[in-house]
Amino acid sequence: MRIGVVRRARCRSNERKAIIVMFRCPDCHAVLAGFPPAVRCSSCGSSIPREGRILVFTNKPGAQTQGEATYVGYDEVAAGYDECLHPEGLKRQLFSNYAKAISEEIGESRAILDLGCGPGSYALELARRGHRVIAADISLNMLRILDGRMPADVAERLVPCRMDAHSLPLCDQSLGAVLALNFFHFVGNPEAVAREARRVLRPGGWLIALGAIREECVSGAGDAPMPNLIRRYYGEELRKGGIVEARPPGWTSRQIPEHLSKWFGHRRTIESDALRLSYSVSAGWHLEKLRRRYTMFQIGIDERAHTPAIERTHERLNQEFGPAWPEKVLVFEAAHSLDLYFDSPA
Ligand SMILES: C[S@@+](CC[C@H](N)C(=O)[O-])C[C@H]1O[C@@H](n2cnc3c(N)ncnc32)[C@H](O)[C@@H]1O
Numbered sequence: 001m002r003i004g005v006v007r008r009a010r011c012r013s014n015e016r017k018a019i020i021v022m023f024r025c026p027d028c029h030a031v032l033a034g035f036p037p038a039v040r041c042s043s044c045g046s047s048i049p050r051e052g053r054i055l056v057f058t059n060k061p062g063a064q065t066q067g068e069a070t071y072v073g074y075d076e077v078a079a080g081y082d083e084c085l086h087p088e089g090l091k092r093q094l095f096s097n098y099a100k101a102i103s104e105e106i107g108e109s110r111a112i113l114d115l116g117c118g119p120g121s122y123a124l125e126l127a128r129r130g131h132r133v134i135a136a137d138i139s140l141n142m143l144r145i146l147d148g149r150m151p152a153d154v155a156e157r158l159v160p161c162r163m164d165a166h167s168l169p170l171c172d173q174s175l176g177a178v179l180a181l182n183f184f185h186f187v188g189n190p191e192a193v194a195r196e197a198r199r200v201l202r203p204g205g206w207l208i209a210l211g212a213i214r215e216e217c218v219s220g221a222g223d224a225p226m227p228n229l230i231r232r233y234y235g236e237e238l239r240k241g242g243i244v245e246a247r248p249p250g251w252t253s254r255q256i257p258e259h260l261s262k263w264f265g266h267r268r269t270i271e272s273d274a275l276r277l278s279y280s281v282s283a284g285w286h287l288e289k290l291r292r293r294y295t296m297f298q299i300g301i302d303e304r305a306h307t308p309a310i311e312r313t314h315e316r317l318n319q320e321f322g323p324a325w326p327e328k329v330l331v332f333e334a335a336h337s338l339d340l341y342f343d344s345p346a
């Protein structure tokens with residue numbers, strides 16, 4: 001295995017040219033040089049299929065429910081996740097401010113693997129800031145969303161890849177940082193994923209995961225539990241229809257820092273001004289995002305159970321708060337933090 005990100009090689013014209021070494025053949029592990037990489041392995045002859053600008057390194061199923069390395073791919077809820085996970089006002093701040101905080105912390109020259117990138121909103125912002133980014137997800141639908149919104153100039157620095165995080169087709173010690181935002185919950189063998197993240201990181205590289213998020217409803221006081229109530233009623237209505245919600249197979253939010261600290265030895269938390277966010281949202285929007293299916297526990301729920309559960313939730317809220325409840329505006333202030341894990345003082 002060749003190690004390193006950029007190697008110098010002589011091309012035919014005798015000029016010295018940088019060759020980027022990050023990817024490896026998923027079959028024989030030979031280096032696939034370049035960024036984006038060569039799609040044919042010169043060693044074993046395998047080809048990496050492409051869909052648009054997406055490189056398809058694995059043909060595993062979208063979700064794996066059996067065996068050691070189970071995972072929950074987001075194919076079924078990709079559009080809802082992209083559109084509804086965050087309200088528009090928060091999205092604008094979130095993606096660029098996270099990228100700013102990360103980039104300032106790690107330095108702009110670092111190449112980044114965004115593991116479980118979803119629709120790639122963070123990957124795009126980081127590539128816009130000049131980083132080389134591998135945007136990796138098992139969900140082709142998520143990667144299609146990213147491919148559809150990736151401007152040509154950014155595409156030089158951003159490669160969307162269908163990969164399973166349990167076995168990455170990437171070279172040892174080839175990346176400056178691995179981003180794993182909202183990710184370790186969804187893989188059934190998070191230890192194997194943490195091992196892979198360590199393997200591909202260069203000495204002094206970081207794994208970056210979400211830290212604590214403190215969120216407060218500062219106006220519409222008394223209504224802060226409304227989102228929780230909407231979620232609870234919907235769950236109750238599903239259960240009345242005999243639906244058992246899926247549980248994420250990986251680490252819980254509390255386990256992530258416990259385990260990653262063991263794997264990496266050191267942790268540092270970033271709490272910057274860029275991560276203090278404020279936004280407003282209508283109460284009705286919380287029901288709308290459930291209706292549009294944006295989250296893991298809604299995967300596999302039949303329309304015949306989903307639609308009546310949404311309707312019953314709406315009725316219950318009307319009875320409790322009157323029919324104007326959806327227009328209520330809730331204003332939130334949030335302080336996010338990011339945790340950096342590393343092996344030796346970076
Ligand atoms: C909750 S989303 C997080 C998306 C993004 N990081 C964010 O913070 O918005 C989790 C993502 O992990 C992906 N995923 C699940 N299992 C995976 C695996 N084994 N390998 C790669 N991606 C996986 C899902 O398809 C989904 O897009």
Ligand SMILES: [Zn+2]
Nearest residue numbers: 025028041044
């Ligand atoms: Zn090969």
